[in-house]
Amino acid sequence: MTDMTTETTSPLGALTGRRKFLNNWMTAVVYGAFILALIPLVWLSFTVIDRGLDRFFVDSNGENNFNWDFLTQDMRNIFGGMPEGGIFHAIWGTVMMTLAATVISVPIGLLTSIYLVEYGRGWLKRSVTFFVDVMTGIPSIVAGLFAYAVFAIIVGPGTKLGIVGAVALSVLMIPVVVRSSEEMLRLVPNELREASYALGVPKWLTVMKVVVRTAIAGITTGVTLAIARVIGETAPLLIAVGVADSLNYNLFDGRMMSLPVYIVSEWRKGEQPCNNPDVACVANITEMRAWAAALVLILIVMSLNLIARLIAKYFSPKTGR
Amino acid sequence: SPSNEEEPTDSSTAGGTESDAPEAMELSGSLVGAGASSQESAMEAWRAGFQGMHPEVTVSYDPVGSGGGRTQFTDGATSFAGSDALMDEEEYAAAVEACDGDMGAIHLPLYISPVAVIFNLEGIDSLNMDADTIAGIFNGEITSWDDAAIAEQNPDAELPSTPITIVHRADESGTTENFQDYLVKAASNWPAEETSGDWQGASGESGPGTSAVVQIVQDNTGAIGYADASRAGELGTVALKVGEEYVPFSAEAAAAVVDASPLSTGANGENDLAFELDRTTTASGAYPLVLVSYTIVCQQYDDEAERNLVTEFVKYVASEDGQNQAASAAGSSPISASLSERVIGILDGIAAG
Amino acid sequence: MSKRIDINNLNVYYSSFLAVEDVSLSIEPKSVTAFIGPSGCGKSTFLRTLNRMHEVIPGARVEGEVLMDGVDLYGEDVDPVTVRRHVGMVFQRPNPFPTMSIAENVLAGMKLNNKRLSKSDADDIVESALKGANLWEEVKDRLDKPGSSLSGGQQQRLCIARAIAIKPDVMLMDEPCSALDPISTLAIEDLIADLKDQYTIVIVTHNMQQAARVSDKTAFFNIAGTGKPGKLIEMNDTPTMFSTPSEKATEDYISGRFG
Amino acid sequence: MSKRIDINNLNVYYSSFLAVEDVSLSIEPKSVTAFIGPSGCGKSTFLRTLNRMHEVIPGARVEGEVLMDGVDLYGEDVDPVTVRRHVGMVFQRPNPFPTMSIAENVLAGMKLNNKRLSKSDADDIVESALKGANLWEEVKDRLDKPGSSLSGGQQQRLCIARAIAIKPDVMLMDEPCSALDPISTLAIEDLIADLKDQYTIVIVTHNMQQAARVSDKTAFFNIAGTGKPGKLIEMNDTPTMFSTPSEKATEDYISGRFG
Amino acid sequence: MFTNQRRARVTTTQEPPAPQADAQEYSTHPGAAANRLFGGLSAGAATLILVTLAAVATFLLIEAWPAMTASSAELSDKVHWLGTESNETLLATIGFLVYGTVLISAIALLIATPLSIGIALFISHYAPRRLAQGLGYLIDLLAAIPSVVYGLWGAIVVIPVLQPFYEFLERYLGWIPLFAAADDGSVSGTGRVALSAGIVLAIMIIPIITAVTREVFLQTPTLHEEAALAMGATRWEMIKMAVFPFGRSGMIGATMLGLGRALGETMAVYMILSPGLTFSPYILQAAQHNTIASYIALQFPEANQDGVSALITMGLALFVITLLVNMLARWIVSRRADFDGAN
Numbered sequence A: 001m002t003d004m005t006t007e008t009t010s011p012l013g014a015l016t017g018r019r020k021f022l023n024n025w026m027t028a029v030v031y032g033a034f035i036l037a038l039i040p041l042v043w044l045s046f047t048v049i050d051r052g053l054d055r056f057f058v059d060s061n062g063e064n065n066f067n068w069d070f071l072t073q074d075m076r077n078i079f080g081g082m083p084e085g086g087i088f089h090a091i092w093g094t095v096m097m098t099l100a101a102t103v104i105s106v107p108i109g110l111l112t113s114i115y116l117v118e119y120g121r122g123w124l125k126r127s128v129t130f131f132v133d134v135m136t137g138i139p140s141i142v143a144g145l146f147a148y149a150v151f152a153i154i155v156g157p158g159t160k161l162g163i164v165g166a167v168a169l170s171v172l173m174i175p176v177v178v179r180s181s182e183e184m185l186r187l188v189p190n191e192l193r194e195a196s197y198a199l200g201v202p203k204w205l206t207v208m209k210v211v212v213r214t215a216i217a218g219i220t221t222g223v224t225l226a227i228a229r230v231i232g233e234t235a236p237l238l239i240a241v242g243v244a245d246s247l248n249y250n251l252f253d254g255r256m257m258s259l260p261v262y263i264v265s266e267w268r269k270g271e272q273p274c275n276n277p278d279v280a281c282v283a284n285i286t287e288m289r290a291w292a293a294a295l296v297l298i299l300i301v302m303s304l305n306l307i308a309r310l311i312a313k314y315f316s317p318k319t320g321r
Numbered sequence B: 001s002p003s004n005e006e007e008p009t010d011s012s013t014a015g016g017t018e019s020d021a022p023e024a025m026e027l028s029g030s031l032v033g034a035g036a037s038s039q040e041s042a043m044e045a046w047r048a049g050f051q052g053m054h055p056e057v058t059v060s061y062d063p064v065g066s067g068g069g070r071t072q073f074t075d076g077a078t079s080f081a082g083s084d085a086l087m088d089e090e091e092y093a094a095a096v097e098a099c100d101g102d103m104g105a106i107h108l109p110l111y112i113s114p115v116a117v118i119f120n121l122e123g124i125d126s127l128n129m130d131a132d133t134i135a136g137i138f139n140g141e142i143t144s145w146d147d148a149a150i151a152e153q154n155p156d157a158e159l160p161s162t163p164i165t166i167v168h169r170a171d172e173s174g175t176t177e178n179f180q181d182y183l184v185k186a187a188s189n190w191p192a193e194e195t196s197g198d199w200q201g202a203s204g205e206s207g208p209g210t211s212a213v214v215q216i217v218q219d220n221t222g223a224i225g226y227a228d229a230s231r232a233g234e235l236g237t238v239a240l241k242v243g244e245e246y247v248p249f250s251a252e253a254a255a256a257v258v259d260a261s262p263l264s265t266g267a268n269g270e271n272d273l274a275f276e277l278d279r280t281t282t283a284s285g286a287y288p289l290v291l292v293s294y295t296i297v298c299q300q301y302d303d304e305a306e307r308n309l310v311t312e313f314v315k316y317v318a319s320e321d322g323q324n325q326a327a328s329a330a331g332s333s334p335i336s337a338s339l340s341e342r343v344i345g346i347l348d349g350i351a352a353g
Numbered sequence C, D: 001m002s003k004r005i006d007i008n009n010l011n012v013y014y015s016s017f018l019a020v021e022d023v024s025l026s027i028e029p030k031s032v033t034a035f036i037g038p039s040g041c042g043k044s045t046f047l048r049t050l051n052r053m054h055e056v057i058p059g060a061r062v063e064g065e066v067l068m069d070g071v072d073l074y075g076e077d078v079d080p081v082t083v084r085r086h087v088g089m090v091f092q093r094p095n096p097f098p099t100m101s102i103a104e105n106v107l108a109g110m111k112l113n114n115k116r117l118s119k120s121d122a123d124d125i126v127e128s129a130l131k132g133a134n135l136w137e138e139v140k141d142r143l144d145k146p147g148s149s150l151s152g153g154q155q156q157r158l159c160i161a162r163a164i165a166i167k168p169d170v171m172l173m174d175e176p177c178s179a180l181d182p183i184s185t186l187a188i189e190d191l192i193a194d195l196k197d198q199y200t201i202v203i204v205t206h207n208m209q210q211a212a213r214v215s216d217k218t219a220f221f222n223i224a225g226t227g228k229p230g231k232l233i234e235m236n237d238t239p240t241m242f243s244t245p246s247e248k249a250t251e252d253y254i255s256g257r258f259g
Numbered sequence E: 001m002f003t004n005q006r007r008a009r010v011t012t013t014q015e016p017p018a019p020q021a022d023a024q025e026y027s028t029h030p031g032a033a034a035n036r037l038f039g040g041l042s043a044g045a046a047t048l049i050l051v052t053l054a055a056v057a058t059f060l061l062i063e064a065w066p067a068m069t070a071s072s073a074e075l076s077d078k079v080h081w082l083g084t085e086s087n088e089t090l091l092a093t094i095g096f097l098v099y100g101t102v103l104i105s106a107i108a109l110l111i112a113t114p115l116s117i118g119i120a121l122f123i124s125h126y127a128p129r130r131l132a133q134g135l136g137y138l139i140d141l142l143a144a145i146p147s148v149v150y151g152l153w154g155a156i157v158v159i160p161v162l163q164p165f166y167e168f169l170e171r172y173l174g175w176i177p178l179f180a181a182a183d184d185g186s187v188s189g190t191g192r193v194a195l196s197a198g199i200v201l202a203i204m205i206i207p208i209i210t211a212v213t214r215e216v217f218l219q220t221p222t223l224h225e226e227a228a229l230a231m232g233a234t235r236w237e238m239i240k241m242a243v244f245p246f247g248r249s250g251m252i253g254a255t256m257l258g259l260g261r262a263l264g265e266t267m268a269v270y271m272i273l274s275p276g277l278t279f280s281p282y283i284l285q286a287a288q289h290n291t292i293a294s295y296i297a298l299q300f301p302e303a304n305q306d307g308v309s310a311l312i313t314m315g316l317a318l319f320v321i322t323l324l325v326n327m328l329a330r331w332i333v334s335r336r337a338d339f340d341g342a343n
């Protein structure tokens, strides 16, 4: 390649044009990749915010007034193009199922990572490491099928309960918790363990009170991110939990709605026929609901991320300087 | 009606008790059904209407699909089912088992919806087609809008040479099943011989659910698809050749074909209103491309409260009020007054105990 | 407090690698013993066998006897956890627990073992340990600040306070000053001089001047080459070692011929 | 090859923290200059300003002049990349590229400017650089093995080979032996003695004996306390520095009074 | 380390010999049992993971068994979306689906990997530090956006924008089979094609791959970066010499993570693609491909018991694919372990 750049007359000799060109070119490529990738991501965020707000500007008469109904109503007795209808039940369903999944996953995941970092040896460690990787790769729909199949065999065919969804979610969540906690536990410097052992502290107390305590910020962050990872899962819940239109607090009885499933089922309903002029009717209310629910879901996930960061900040070892 | 004079009983299936003020028809408890998703919108309206009349009642309907609905019903998991298709012999037998007593279950055609063939051509609202032309389009033989087969039947329309884009449902559905049943029976050139809920024609664009199909047709000039007529919106629709005339879809025309159809040969007695839809009808003003979705109920319920909930709810569905509610919410065709009366009569005869 | 240690024919392994070979020596109570030698010769490894910290490393093991006032620390009935309460240790890099305050760090030996302490007992222990480590004056007003907010030298003294709070018999120190600035180093050296009235102290150091300044006896370890085991070359009173070592290698090392 | 360096009134900053203050000194060509001083006094920081590696750290900057044969390395037209071609560097911890073989490591710098190196040219360069680093005999049979398969001392010599392969004028070494065992240390010291026939060498060391053994001139840096900037205390011929330093601090440091 | 037995012996010894009495001072500490219990508990949790995974495989197998063992005639009798003809049997359907799944994921990966590496490099080595931190946070947030939102956005907003671009692609690159038009000379008018699914999946996995690669790049030892720079390498040369080799296994891991997501992604594909079952290479035509996950989601609602069994068989196939991908990744990473930068 010939000289592509104007060279300064450096007293120490200049870079060859090719190297300078390549360096500049790659800088441009990296910036380009970044900007290119930013376009869809910004576009997506903008779309969700823009369209997600529409539903909040529809009141119960179908008029253009801002209100919070969407967050406080459920879908009981809502049909057709009725301008009401919200996600109260779906928020609760999401919260309950995700919470249950967390309660199942965190102890198992944390103990496993402790095993891997502090105790593991030989084939068990190797196979657990490998299979945790495998588990990370389980497609979410397969997790849903698994939970569905387990309950179909144990309870009976067609069993769809909140807890089935929670089980499906924890299958997806456990490996994430194990991986992130493992990483965090490994970051705890050995010198702290040794300091503790040298004080005559038995291993398990060292692990619990020094290692886990030191890593707790990272572990909580990991757990929060794992929650964020599963809170948006749709396919497994569609299969394992089904849909519901009103509030259900009971994980062990009846179906539950969740935000992602809500989004899909509203999207599927499509445009509604509005052929009775006497009744308030908004033809594209279902699409509005889908976008609004997407907005709320993203906000929830983002606040989880934010909380994770705050927790990390709060718990992280103080450096004091 | 006798159902309301019964003493309240504790029920396990219906999960509720009935109040002892019979005149006011105060019902309570929960009623569980499952089945066809085609009825989902109408069912939302019915449930809302019924729950409005009986605040203590919760009706739930799980749109698991026709097959799933029938299975859950014959397993005894639900009190009624919604189904786009008729039960087969096995299911009839299983229903006898599930329904208390040996009278088994019956079909009630309470959701009738014309299926419209929708298309997107600028400036054209309606086209006439016979079954063979529609089959020709959907099996991929006719690929352009100005094809002679179409032009012949529409001398007045200015047909562009736009290529035809076929749009169908990606998932299994009752709409597809009825559409294909029409083509199997009314057209001579449809490749499949048996009706199925899965697409059997030429492959084209497809999407999950009615709204996706409508969306795709809306977004693409030259596209043609089929969907619940209520969703046709601004799109062009096809008038079907029935006898010698071309009939556009309408609520009355759809209901008419049901009235003109004979009962299925496998029906479970005279109370079982299982129609063998006559797709080749020449009855004037009938629109044979309809989807009939049945409500399947038992002829007898052990549990008094359950019986009352089922009959009252289904009576409401069959009533003029209920049918109009569905028509406005879901765009279905109200059943004829005579059919409505007949259904209510049958429901009154459902036994308890 | 303060006990004597006798080591007999100790071989120390990392899995199959013999890191230290056949060491026998005796450490007197209430004295400071210094280990010197070039890097990699096994000083740290050997030191860690004295409180069974060596076996914390996977695959690490020991052959031979370590007798503390006659009891073999590697005997069958001996629990390493208890051994470590009798033999305290201070590491090369100060390592206070970053999640604990200064006071909690001092009490870590008890707190981590779930011991219940009354508030006044705890305060007493903190004060006496920090005084013992010459740190009390500097930190008494900020006992609830994180331990990591201290300077390196203060952190190291905090670690010493933490170690003496559990009242061990012996104190092991592995290059306790090598990460510190000169001023902190002096403070620690003074502290060692104080501590030897009560404790048996063993210190590893790279700094010959330091060994000369603080220790009563000095042991010189050497290694023939990488992959070879480290060996004890000679051990003697410190003045003797630095003036008239009996081995050539010792003389070379001390005179700076290598290292 | 081999140039002289004159530093005039150099201040070195990390963001707003002044790490090294007002240093002026001259480094002679074809000589070994040693920087000594207590930890944290800014030896490494100062050394890295000589090949503009300092500015790699975010926020780091420099005030003053560094003249190499009269050309200011911080002049407007000077590209740091070219500066680093002229001034090679060897780090405290040996850092061969782990994904490259021994030969590739040696050629890593060459390949940058000269994409199409003929096989025989490449072989020649590898051989001469490895010979120059006294490593040829030990590795000539396994040039295609990963660089990380060598021992610490060999790795460090590999890094030196890598640095001399691009034929720099000056060679900077930041505690090149501190991670090595005594035998490897000797090998490197011998190598430095050989290299000074061709290169200007600047070496940072903690080890006074080492400074005494290898250097022609010695510069002593000191620091008044944490947070204060490091300063050049004095610089002189090495024998003079070690026998009759003109500053009290130098004497204290050299005699092992602290550090 | 110490069994109860030993402790019992020590405590019951009545008259121990003199040194033994002293030894007691060093015997078992209180709470040794808790120590063992905790160790056992953590090993138990680890084992539970193996059990769960075995359970996933077993339950899926049990549920899939009826469909796997039934003859194709028998099966097609009960499951009407499976026919008797050779290209409609369960096995053939799975074949089409596996092809579609792999094709679409490959498109996604091909687009996402270079872009992600670019972004990760930008954040780790090009952007000013302040900005980089903010961007890192932003990317983390985007990684957490639920896939159903990507699906919704893709189906409603993106496809109409992409379609004209496809016509352009066909016009100029149509001679490549990949971009060939259908017989009637046009590409899909709706844009509901494999390429769209691939693009939306790519956008979906970019934040995931970026988040991981960024971490890996940031962990490149300064030692190696400085070694390269000190040799007179430019920034890009330094990245080639030090950052990429070090991050190689991390990048592969990140890519596999993204691939895993893409392979298993359901809703986005379900909402975006006009499905079909063929082995065709035409990614601009409708009704050519489908993925396993999307097929399951499409058919599950109306499926009868045998249908569910057949669908679970497909789920099993998907599970096996992800397993293979994982093993492949491990193999790639371990192949040049000698030269691995992470050592």
Ligand SMILES: Nc1ncnc2c1ncn2[C@@H]1O[C@H](COP(=O)(O)OP(=O)(O)OP(=O)(O)O)[C@@H](O)[C@H]1O
Pocket: C014, C017, C019, C037, C038, C039, C040, C041, C042, C043, C044, C045, C046, C057, C206, C227, C230
């Ligand atoms: N965890 C370990 N696993 C295997 N070998 C080890 C381990 N730690 C140290 N070694 C080896 O044991 C030998 C002695 O190391 P040790 O750390 O005891 O030396 P040292 O004298 O303390 O050196 P330094 O002065 O550098 O601290 C060395 O060869 C070292 O490589």
Ligand SMILES: Nc1ncnc2c1ncn2[C@@H]1O[C@H](COP(=O)(O)OP(=O)(O)OP(=O)(O)O)[C@@H](O)[C@H]1O
Pocket: D014, D017, D019, D037, D038, D039, D040, D041, D042, D043, D044, D045, D046, D057, D206, D227, D230
């Ligand atoms: N990256 C950095 N950012 C900010 N401050 C730094 C950085 N690196 C070093 N310093 C500070 O600059 C001062 C000089 O450090 P430097 O590493 O140059 O000392 P040194 O003499 O090389 O010490 P040593 O002998 O321990 O290597 C110290 O106060 C140190 O804390």
Ligand SMILES: [Mg+2]
Pocket: C043, C044, C045, C174
């Ligand atoms: Mg050591």
Ligand SMILES: [Mg+2]
Pocket: D043, D044, D045, D174
């Ligand atoms: Mg330094």
